[in-house]
Amino acid sequence: MGELIQAVILGVVQGLTEFLPVSSSGHLEIAKYLLGDQSVGEASMLMTVVLHFATALSTVVVFRSEVLKLLKGVLRFPQGNWRENEELQFCFKILLSMVPAAIVGVLLEEQIEALFSSQLLLVGLMLLLTGALLMLADRAKETQKSVGVRDAILIGVAQAVAILPGVSRSGATISTSVLLGVDREKAARFSFLMVVPLIFGKIAKDLIDAVRAGEPLTSVGFEWQLVVGFLCAFLTGLIACVWMIKLVKSSKLSYFSYYCFAVAILVLIESNFHFLR
Numbered sequence: 001m002g003e004l005i006q007a008v009i010l011g012v013v014q015g016l017t018e019f020l021p022v023s024s025s026g027h028l029e030i031a032k033y034l035l036g037d038q039s040v041g042e043a044s045m046l047m048t049v050v051l052h053f054a055t056a057l058s059t060v061v062v063f064r065s066e067v068l069k070l071l072k073g074v075l076r077f078p079q080g081n082w083r084e085n086e087e088l089q090f091c092f093k094i095l096l097s098m099v100p101a102a103i104v105g106v107l108l109e110e111q112i113e114a115l116f117s118s119q120l121l122l123v124g125l126m127l128l129l130t131g132a133l134l135m136l137a138d139r140a141k142e143t144q145k146s147v148g149v150r151d152a153i154l155i156g157v158a159q160a161v162a163i164l165p166g167v168s169r170s171g172a173t174i175s176t177s178v179l180l181g182v183d184r185e186k187a188a189r190f191s192f193l194m195v196v197p198l199i200f201g202k203i204a205k206d207l208i209d210a211v212r213a214g215e216p217l218t219s220v221g222f223e224w225q226l227v228v229g230f231l232c233a234f235l236t237g238l239i240a241c242v243w244m245i246k247l248v249k250s251s252k253l254s255y256f257s258y259y260c261f262a263v264a265i266l267v268l269i270e271s272n273f274h275f276l277r
Contacts (some may be wrong), residue, residue: 007225011232013050017057018233019240021134021171021256026123029165030267033120047229049203054230056199058237059192060178067192091234093147097156097194104160105202112163119165124267126166131260134168137175138254145181147190159194166264169195171256172250182223188248192241 013031017024060067073087105112147155159175162169170191177187247253 003225004131004228007047007229008232010047011054011229012236014051014229015055015058015233015236016240017121017168018052018237018245021130021168021174021244021253022260023127023130023162023168023171024055024125025164025166026166029119029123030263034072047226049206050226050230051233052199053203054178054233055237056196056203058234058241059196060239062241063189063193066189070193090147093149093152093190094194094197096149096152097159097190098198100153100156100160101198102201102203104163120267120271122164123166124264124271126164127260127264127267129262130166130171131162131170131257133175134171134253134257134260137178138251138257140178140181141182142184142251144183147177147182149181151177151180152190155190155194159198168260170244171253171260179247183249184248185245188245 009031010028013027014024017027070087070091073085074091076085076088155173155176158172159169161167162172171193173191174184175186176182177190182190247255
């Protein structure tokens with residue numbers, strides 16, 4: 001029962017923080033630290049894969065009409081004009097935005113993995129950075145601008161920086177978009193859709209690497225934890241994604257900046273004095 005409760009906690013944390021600008025990676029590190037047991041994450045690499053797949057799937061569900069339009073645009077490309085195909089141009093910008101994170105992920109994979117080992121001090125500092133970005137973005141002027149090619153590259157750089165635990169991916173990419181003058185709703189849409197190909201690519205890479213290394217994907221009795229974790233991450237992801245879009249449109253990112261500052265202070269205190277353990 002204890003393992004299932006941990007799966008619920010990690011699933012809910014992943015589902016909420018993947019979309020809300022408070023850093024899913026940072027909160028998962030905090031959750032593991034407070035639980036005092038890394039078994040859910042270490043018993044199988046598949047748990048991390050399943051949680052990320054669940055949130056990627058919830059994104060596809062929320063933006064299902066946009067995803068279908070993009071697919072139709074791609075299929076229409078051989079018969080149409082590039083300049084008139086807005087969906088294909090959007091897909092090209094998403095591909096551009098993926099490049100920085102893909103390069104960082106491939107070239108610095110071992111260094112990045114080393115950062116995800118109860119690095120509470122780093123998490124606290126990066127949460128402060130996330131809070132500052134959100135506060136700046138909340139004060140930006142509203143526009144009707146769409147994401148351009150240059151914007152896509154810069155937003156992609158922000159996504160690459162968000163690999164660090166404690167930097168919110170959605171917070172970094174949406175804040176960067178808004179600070180570049182992109183319309184808030186369009187910024188949120190681009191931020192959530194741009195990560196889907198990366199998540200699926202990362203999932204495929206992790207599974208292939210595990211199979212090649214002969215590592216067991218799961219252990220006996222672990223299946224129920226995977227199912228529970230998936231359902232919790234998927235359902236909370238649906239709620240968080242829709243909620244986040246409304247919050248970005250209504251310019252309420254500063255609420256999350258205060259939250260990030262508060263959590264960062266607690267984490268920094270804990271990393272020095274260990275009063276919670």
